[in-house]
Amino acid sequence: MRDSFQDDLDQVGNQLVDMSNLAASAMSRATAALLDGDIQQAESVIAGDAEIDRIAQDIEDHAFNLLALQQPVATDLRIVVTALHMSMDLERMGDLAAHIAKVARLRYPAKAVPDPIRPLFAEMARIAEDIVAKAGTTIAAHDADRARELEVDDDAMDAKHRELFRELLSDRWSHGVESAVDVTLLGRYYERFADHAVAVARRVIYLVTGEYDRLANRSPRHDLPATTPGE
Amino acid sequence: MRDSFQDDLDQVGNQLVDMSNLAASAMSRATAALLDGDIQQAESVIAGDAEIDRIAQDIEDHAFNLLALQQPVATDLRIVVTALHMSMDLERMGDLAAHIAKVARLRYPAKAVPDPIRPLFAEMARIAEDIVAKAGTTIAAHDADRARELEVDDDAMDAKHRELFRELLSDRWSHGVESAVDVTLLGRYYERFADHAVAVARRVIYLVTGEYDRLANRSPRHDLPATTPGE
Numbered sequence: 001m002r003d004s005f006q007d008d009l010d011q012v013g014n015q016l017v018d019m020s021n022l023a024a025s026a027m028s029r030a031t032a033a034l035l036d037g038d039i040q041q042a043e044s045v046i047a048g049d050a051e052i053d054r055i056a057q058d059i060e061d062h063a064f065n066l067l068a069l070q071q072p073v074a075t076d077l078r079i080v081v082t083a084l085h086m087s088m089d090l091e092r093m094g095d096l097a098a099h100i101a102k103v104a105r106l107r108y109p110a111k112a113v114p115d116p117i118r119p120l121f122a123e124m125a126r127i128a129e130d131i132v133a134k135a136g137t138t139i140a141a142h143d144a145d146r147a148r149e150l151e152v153d154d155d156a157m158d159a160k161h162r163e164l165f166r167e168l169l170s171d172r173w174s175h176g177v178e179s180a181v182d183v184t185l186l187g188r189y190y191e192r193f194a195d196h197a198v199a200v201a202r203r204v205i206y207l208v209t210g211e212y213d214r215l216a217n218r219s220p221r222h223d224l225p226a227t228t229p230g231e
Numbered sequence: 232m233r234d235s236f237q238d239d240l241d242q243v244g245n246q247l248v249d250m251s252n253l254a255a256s257a258m259s260r261a262t263a264a265l266l267d268g269d270i271q272q273a274e275s276v277i278a279g280d281a282e283i284d285r286i287a288q289d290i291e292d293h294a295f296n297l298l299a300l301q302q303p304v305a306t307d308l309r310i311v312v313t314a315l316h317m318s319m320d321l322e323r324m325g326d327l328a329a330h331i332a333k334v335a336r337l338r339y340p341a342k343a344v345p346d347p348i349r350p351l352f353a354e355m356a357r358i359a360e361d362i363v364a365k366a367g368t369t370i371a372a373h374d375a376d377r378a379r380e381l382e383v384d385d386d387a388m389d390a391k392h393r394e395l396f397r398e399l400l401s402d403r404w405s406h407g408v409e410s411a412v413d414v415t416l417l418g419r420y421y422e423r424f425a426d427h428a429v430a431v432a433r434r435v436i437y438l439v440t441g442e443y444d445r446l447a448n449r450s451p452r453h454d455l456p457a458t459t460p461g462e
Binding site: 073081088180181 | 295298299302304305308309312315316319396399400404408409411412415416419
């Protein structure tokens with residue numbers, strides 16, 4: 001028979017999955033706002049961030065009550081504290097999607113991303129949406145094997161981020177400094193979004209295996225090339 | 232008579248102050264590496280980040296044991312969980328100082344920051360060092376009033392960050408795209424460093440008053456001007 005503590009943990013887990021879904025939707029709509037110059041989408045992402053923040057606050061309050069009232073130990077304690085950390089990562093992912101939407105809004109009716117590198121941003125967005133969707137399923141399924149797949153997606157994001165810097169720094173760049181500044185920040189937002197999704201996945205691995213690769217969580221596993229200041 | 236739990240909390244508090252001091256030193260040396268093109272300083276900051284990470288891991292392990300073995304409630308529980316969060320902010324501040332050092336190393340023997348905006352970076356660095364020093368003293372003294380001062384410093388950092396974007400986007404900018412990319416990322420690193428210091432201060436206020444302004448912690452209290460994509 002299930003006790004109320006288990007029900008509470010399930011509720012927190014469901015809220016984390018909800019946050020993942022909201023972050024995925026925010027990133028998808030922020031990219032549409034950015035690439036299509038869609039101001040309504042941009043505004044909806046910026047306004048919608050408050051809902052992700054609200055759930056994060058609710059999880060923090062809930063986790064706090066669980067710690068204070070149920071005094072969990074061992075695995076249960078690890079689950080509650082890890083949920084707190086996951087919530088902070090997912091909340092930050094919502095912020096980053098909102099940052100992307102704000103750049104789109106700032107440049108509207110113009111577009112912040114020059115046409116030649118639109119496909120590159122579309123690809124970074126696809127990876128970002130894929131990685132946050134996988135993060136959500138790893139949370140729901142406590143699937144450490146699936147969680148490890150996110151490292152591969154993150155490598156793909158890092159590769160695209162390097163490609164972006166090569167474009168910025170190549171003689172082909174003819175879009176001026178303002179556009180370079182926008183693209184530099186946008187690239188960083190997508191890359192950080194993926195980093196936080198990987199952090200969530202690593203916390204799932206930690207829950208399942210008890211092993212948390214903190215160092216891997218710190219910085220990319222390989223340096224960016226010598227022309228790339230992104231890390 | 233003091234109990235061992237209080238001694239444990241004091242030890243965690245001392246470790247957080249140590250992290251603040253290390254983050255302050257890292258930022259100071261990273262700026263010297265950046266502005267003076269000092270490769271040894273850059274390497275020492277990059278290598279030294281591991282020590283900040285080690286303390287963060289130690290605090291997490293320690294906090295975990297306190298939660299599991301002492302089962303604190305009320306204020307004691309709040310202190311332990313808040314210490315975990317502060318440690319994550321301070322660890323990230325060390326990462327950001329290392330990012331600045333990596334840009335300095337990447338451009339060595341050249342300098343990443345064009346001479347005309349060196350004073351602007353020197354000023355952002357002064358604010359960053361001041362703000363992290365204040366964060367450390369607020370942790371040590373549990374001083375909510377001092378903690379609130381950091382908001383003012385953060386406003387000063389935001390103002391300098393806006394000034395940096397105005398320089399980047401002005402007709403005066405004659406330093407090319409690569410330099411604009413470097414300066415854009417560097418500005419972001421300094422600004423995020425200050426944001427995390429403010430988050431630490433807000434957690435101190437939360438500990439002292441029980442009131443945590445989560446929304447204020449989310450994003451700047453004022454938008455950057457319309458020419459500024461930095462937020």
